[in-house]
Amino acid sequence: MAVKRRPLRTKILLHLGLMPFLIFALFPFYHMTLTSLKTDRELYDRTAVPLLIRQGPTLDHYQKLLWESGFLVWIKNSLLVTLLATTASVAIGTVAAYALARLKFFGVGPFGTGIFVTYLVPTSLLFLPLAQVVHWLGLADSKWALVVTYPTFLVPFCTWLLMGYFRTVPKEVEECAMVDGATRVQALLRIVLPIAIPGLVCAVLFAFTLSWNEFIYALTFTSSSEQITASVGVTSELIRGDIYFWGGLMAGAVLASVPIVLLYVFFLDYYVSGLTAGAVK
């Protein structure tokens, strides 16, 4: 009995130790959601308890957000940019990763190092000259500038991630197919890619998340309300001159995070493994 009890006590202690971390991680989201559901009267009542809703929840802020601001346009822009940039980057990354993992050709080593270095280049290093390039391309203040520039950080990431997955596919499987008359391209499409599907899912998820969350390029390259993405729209257009904008602002922040939260809930394990593989491999 005494032997059985001790693990239980350490287990409870362990969970108590985790509590502060969980509160730290989750409280901001709780508070944001709560704020977005409160009536203005309760929100700006300095005697009210900020941790609870006492005067009933309301969807007012969400209604105003959807029908009286450009929110839906921003979401549409975000979706367009994210889907196109993700598709292009995963395609370019897949072939590049396959070449790095499997093929021997002139310059393969330096190219691999180049990809790794680009992977580490922060977006905040190059946004000023890129703004100039975007201008020359005739894409100033256009969401297409984002479709073109997001692959600069997505492709190195996808390549790096997928290279690790391709290396885990045994060479023999592919060689068997090629002995049977398949070309390399056929072997890649029919044999290697189906085996590497978990890796592809990871690459798609991360590319989607990274472009949905991107902020500095979107803030720099686009500015008019018809072109901006959700995170820029919420941070720049929902803040009004007076101080009573918080309900709508939090509603925007919560709603613009929903696509990522949904993906996250369904594919949690892919996020964990992709995070590990992306950094370590």
Added chain:
Amino acid sequence: MAVGTVRVQPSVPRSGLRVRELLDHERFLGPAFVTPALLLMTLLVAYPFCMALYFSVSNAFIGRPSHFVGLRNFVTLWQSDSFRQTFQNAFVFTGVAVAFKLVLGTALALMLNEQMWFKRLIRGAVLLPWVIPTALSTLGWWWMFNSLYSVVNWTGISLGLMDPPGPNWLGQKYYAMSAVVAVNIWRGLPFFAILILAGLVSIPKELYEAAEADGAGAASRFWHVTLPLLKPVLAIVVLFSTIFTFSDFNIVYVLTHGGPINSTHLFATLARQVGLESGQIGQGAAISLYLFPVLVLVVWAQLKFVRRQVY
């Protein structure tokens, strides 16, 4: 026989055969496969980087022809208070945030590695701040640090930890820096915890059993078994986090815009303010380039020490 097959083949269209043969040849297929990525990296990474180098030694100004001015931008920057303040901020911000993330991340990973109830749920919750768009979650923090309705202050006052009305988080120098550091820790902690956890899982159980048999206590096992074996993972995590923390933009931009009086500006936010808001692209580019030495250092360390151990 071999001659026979060659003679049969002209029935296949020539060009189709050629492409097929070429595609099967690694020497051609390899370059063909990396060309799209290479073009992208040349046009939109390497070329802008060269432009940044040129801008930094020119007097480029939005909508005006630029001239070479040598190192004047860098000299001007060193003479300005706002830049020297930013330089100092960047190191304080990165040093403090990475140190906290390392210690807290290790502690969190050690706990996550134990048998837990609701294991998946807890892991999911821990990783959440890292997945949500930073610009948006930082808006939540902005509200939590609001000067009138701060829930942080309300909680602190209710628990008797603060004297009312509590600090004006984003309006006072040191509090503002603590606030941006706190949000950075909040966002970066999951990255540390999950990667360190992956490192912990890969340590063989037998080593702990052997150490325990030799009479090593929990603390001694941590110092002599866990920590040495965790070193490569810790090195990777710290290197990655250093470059991403040093180049941070979103948190400071949303939370403080660099204020009060430049006390929270980082290179990225100051570069934007100088380069875009005041239009001095040359000086802005020079500020951005201060991120480069740190990038070089991290890349060098990764290539030299870390990748060798992983492969």
